[in-house]
Amino acid sequence: MNLPSPPVRAGDELRLEIADLAFGGRGVARTSGFVVFVKGALPGEVARVRVRRVRPGYAEGECLEVLVSSRDRVAPPCRHFGECGGCDLQHLSRRAQAEAKRLQVKALLQRVAGLEDPPVRAAEPAGEETQYRFRMDFDWGTGPGGRPSLGLHHADRAAEILPIETCLLMPEPVNQIRTLFARRAADSGFSPWDARRRKGLMRRLGIQMARATGEILITLETGRGDPPALQELARAAARAFPRIVGVVRREFDRGDRLAGVSILYGRDHLFENVEGDRFKIPAGAFFQPNATAWAQLREVVAREMETGPGDSVLELYCGVGFFTLPLARRSRQIVALDCSREAVVAARDNAALGGVANARFLCRDAADALPALLEENRFDVVLVDPPRTGLPPAATLALARAAVPRLLYVSCDPGTLARDSKVLSRGGRWCLRSVVTLDLFPQTHHVECVARLERRDN
Numbered sequence: 001m002n003l004p005s006p007p008v009r010a011g012d013e014l015r016l017e018i019a020d021l022a023f024g025g026r027g028v029a030r031t032s033g034f035v036v037f038v039k040g041a042l043p044g045e046v047a048r049v050r051v052r053r054v055r056p057g058y059a060e061g062e063c064l065e066v067l068v069s070s071r072d073r074v075a076p077p078c079r080h081f082g083e084c085g086g087c088d089l090q091h092l093s094r095r096a097q098a099e100a101k102r103l104q105v106k107a108l109l110q111r112v113a114g115l116e117d118p119p120v121r122a123a124e125p126a127g128e129e130t131q132y133r134f135r136m137d138f139d140w141g142t143g144p145g146g147r148p149s150l151g152l153h154h155a156d157r158a159a160e161i162l163p164i165e166t167c168l169l170m171p172e173p174v175n176q177i178r179t180l181f182a183r184r185a186a187d188s189g190f191s192p193w194d195a196r197r198r199k200g201l202m203r204r205l206g207i208q209m210a211r212a213t214g215e216i217l218i219t220l221e222t223g224r225g226d227p228p229a230l231q232e233l234a235r236a237a238a239r240a241f242p243r244i245v246g247v248v249r250r251e252f253d254r255g256d257r258l259a260g261v262s263i264l265y266g267r268d269h270l271f272e273n274v275e276g277d278r279f280k281i282p283a284g285a286f287f288q289p290n291a292t293a294w295a296q297l298r299e300v301v302a303r304e305m306e307t308g309p310g311d312s313v314l315e316l317y318c319g320v321g322f323f324t325l326p327l328a329r330r331s332r333q334i335v336a337l338d339c340s341r342e343a344v345v346a347a348r349d350n351a352a353l354g355g356v357a358n359a360r361f362l363c364r365d366a367a368d369a370l371p372a373l374l375e376e377n378r379f380d381v382v383l384v385d386p387p388r389t390g391l392p393p394a395a396t397l398a399l400a401r402a403a404v405p406r407l408l409y410v411s412c413d414p415g416t417l418a419r420d421s422k423v424l425s426r427g428g429r430w431c432l433r434s435v436v437t438l439d440l441f442p443q444t445h446h447v448e449c450v451a452r453l454e455r456r457d458n
Ligand SMILES: C[S@@+](CC[C@H](N)C(=O)[O-])C[C@H]1O[C@@H](n2cnc3c(N)ncnc32)[C@H](O)[C@@H]1O
Pocket: 286, 287, 288, 316, 317, 318, 319, 320, 321, 322, 323, 337, 338, 339, 340, 343, 364, 365, 366, 367, 385, 386, 387, 388
């Protein structure tokens, strides 16, 4: 099919009215019916825009000047806004961010899942606006001018690592810890990761911080090789920041395969308390990222699941048991599954610590385990909380056929939620009853959804 030639060219300067906000945070405008995505512009605004790139079917531009400003525009709190690829919605008020994300979820469910009027509820802001993350990962790589850098990826040049001075997503001493690792690694002559040549020792610095216990756990992702000075770096960090309880090294080969895990200092896990539950969280296991909204997220999931004392629950993608523990207390029994061995081992410990005896944890791949689990048991409700990639097709098909009355789908990617909802509701067996959009990732375009599906033939 030949597309008509675009009405704009790279370098053109245009005056555009911004009609919408695209997933990813860019404003959407049209000129002669042709879509222009405008970085830095908000719905309702009129902007002077320079066209940067023209692609088949759309163009990308940058906002040079806001001529008419949106009532929802605010001053971005972070000095790295615009350059850092991390937080792309800082120029929009908190309330408007949550509403924009709700509308995006609704539009995706309409377009991808084919639902006419998806039951997306009012957006619920969750937790603090900044300093809310439990974990941050900073990458080593090539910064401005080809200099080694430890920071976050540049918004427009993803291969470039922007050296961050202060990241507002986590409280101190996170920035001080990152600065120490950047400086000491450079002083020790450790080579930063070179993505183009695929070599270099220092790849990524992960910092997890428990607020209730105060513990901090560091994960260093590195290439192969064993400079003894790495251990010295870990010890120096722990001396400078006594809250550090462990520094774990994860070694990767040039094909990005995990080639070894070792402890450079202390232990390989930290402890955190959530609503009276004590969680052991290993370095390699997932834990919910918004530390200021943990209680709210668990409350929404419990409310939407409506589990009662007679219910049998199946939980796929359970991690270290974040939802499992409170759900076990509300139900007769729960089978919880995750493919990460360290997460499942920790989940068993966490259940024992919390006095939970009616949870059975399996270390299995969800799609492999699901058919037999559904055949051999009668579950009243299934909870799934997959990674961003959503459910694998085999798992979606098994759930589509499952004789289970309720399915709760916790999703951090509305695109895959919409795709999976389409498969589940095909043939009219499952009906999407409600979607709660929780703004768990303020300042960024990410959003968490808690979707409830019910069997029609139940
Ligand atoms: C978004 S996290 C959710 C974890 C947990 N529900 C929580 O709230 O902490 C996704 C989890 O899925 C697990 N996972 C990823 N792929 C999987 C698979 N194919 N089968 C089973 N579990 C998987 C990961 O180990 C991770 O713990």
